[in-house]
Amino acid sequence: MLTTSLSLLVWRWSALDGGATTKFARKTSWILLGAFALLFTVLALIPWIAGGVPGSSLATAQPRKPPKAALQPSESGKPTSDYVGINLWPPPTKKTRIIPPAPHTRSLDAGRSTKPIVIPFDGPYWYFKSPNKGPGLHAHVAHGKATDVNIRSSDFAPLLMEAHQHLSLPIDLGCCSEIDVDIINADTRPGKISLAIRLTDEASRAKPFEVLRERTVVSSEESPIPLSRSPVKETLRFPISRSATIHRFDEVTVVFLPDKVRSRGGSRVSVQSFTLIPK
Numbered sequence: 001m002l003t004t005s006l007s008l009l010v011w012r013w014s015a016l017d018g019g020a021t022t023k024f025a026r027k028t029s030w031i032l033l034g035a036f037a038l039l040f041t042v043l044a045l046i047p048w049i050a051g052g053v054p055g056s057s058l059a060t061a062q063p064r065k066p067p068k069a070a071l072q073p074s075e076s077g078k079p080t081s082d083y084v085g086i087n088l089w090p091p092p093t094k095k096t097r098i099i100p101p102a103p104h105t106r107s108l109d110a111g112r113s114t115k116p117i118v119i120p121f122d123g124p125y126w127y128f129k130s131p132n133k134g135p136g137l138h139a140h141v142a143h144g145k146a147t148d149v150n151i152r153s154s155d156f157a158p159l160l161m162e163a164h165q166h167l168s169l170p171i172d173l174g175c176c177s178e179i180d181v182d183i184i185n186a187d188t189r190p191g192k193i194s195l196a197i198r199l200t201d202e203a204s205r206a207k208p209f210e211v212l213r214e215r216t217v218v219s220s221e222e223s224p225i226p227l228s229r230s231p232v233k234e235t236l237r238f239p240i241s242r243s244a245t246i247h248r249f250d251e252v253t254v255v256f257l258p259d260k261v262r263s264r265g266g267s268r269v270s271v272q273s274f275t276l277i278p279k
Contacts (some may be wrong), residue, residue, distance in 0.1 A: 055071035085128035085135025086151060089143050090270065093120045096268065114278050116180075119252075121271040123165040129157045147231060150265040158263035163254040164272045168202060170250040177279045178239045181254065182272040185219045186231040191262035193220040193269060197238045199249035208246045212238040215258055217269065233272075 117146055125146050128135045146163075153159040181199060187193065196214040200207060219232035223252070256267045 002042070003147065016146070020120055022059045028091065028223045047223070059135075073248070076085075081127045085126065085132065087135050087137040087139050087141045088125040088127065088146060088149065088151075090122065090139070090145055091143070093108050093122045116278065117276040119165065119274040119276070121163065121165055121166070121273055123163060125162060125266075126150050126160075127163045127266055128160050129153065130160060132160075146270040147184055147268050149266070149268070153264040158260075159266055161256040161266045163256075163272040165271075165274065166202075167252070167255075170201070171276070172248050173199065173210070173240065173244055173246055174179065175278060176240055178277045179252070180275040180277065181236045181238065182275070183234050183236065184231050184270045184272060185234060186270075187220065187268035188225045188227050189222070189262055189265070190223065190225065190227055191259035193217040193259075193267050194257040195236055196255040196257060198253040198255055200251040201246050201249050202251045210241075210244045210246045210249070212240065214255075 122272045126135050128139075151159070178248050181195065181197070183195070185193070194216045196210040198209050199212070200209040215236040217234060217236070217237060219234060256269065258265075258267055
């Protein structure tokens with residue numbers, strides 16, 4: 001009786017174990033089939049995942065190729081802010097033929113004028129900030145008179161201002177004893193304004209230059225300055241040193257040097273002309 005019961009128990013266990021094994025095998029087959037399907041899907045999507053599906057968050061996260069302009073060399077010393085310089089062009093003036101004066105020597109007197117030569121100013125005013133050397137390639141271009149505009153720095157950094165006059169022909173520096181600059185001062189803000197002259201030989205590779213000693217705009221020293229004061233005409237005289245380090249120049253730059261209290265705004269001073277005084 002015990003043997004029969006044991007045999008029956010073994011049979012039942014065997015029968016039960018066989019059914020479970022069959023079910024387990026079926027489940028395993030479905031799991032393996034699902035795994036293979038998932039693996040095949042992942043392999044098929046690899047090219048799309050690597051390249052980024054258009055419109056998906058993956059495509060958005062991929063770094064884009066920078067524009068061509070961004071690959072160009074940046075301007076030397078250009079600030080990282082949104083700062084933009086300004087080129088202000090004055091109203092056009094009548095063009096005149098300029099014959100540079102010559103030194104008083106017998107060999108060069110013939111055919112050369114010994115009278116003062118007047119060069120009307122028709123170049124741009126530059127407004128920019130340090131450490132830049134100029135307004136830059138992307139400067140804003142405007143037209144008007146320096147006496148009429150109100151240009152200020154966009155932050156607490158000083159605003160630099162220069163007036164540039166390019167000459168079509170180089171001038172021998174030994175021809176002249178001084179350069180006179182006619183200006184109009186329409187600025188009524190307090191604070192002294194000084195001007196310096198920089199003569200540059202732009203045609204030479206090294207671009208050597210000579211700086212003439214600064215002169216003060218007399219009308220800027222008035223205190224207080226009436227707000228209703230009319231623009232004042234002045235002539236500033238810049239002697240040329242005999243110990244100059246350059247022999248010729250083809251560009252004249254007027255550098256504006258205002259007091260610190262007014263350094264954040266451009267000077268409302270316009271350059272009218274340059275007069276070369278022969279020796």
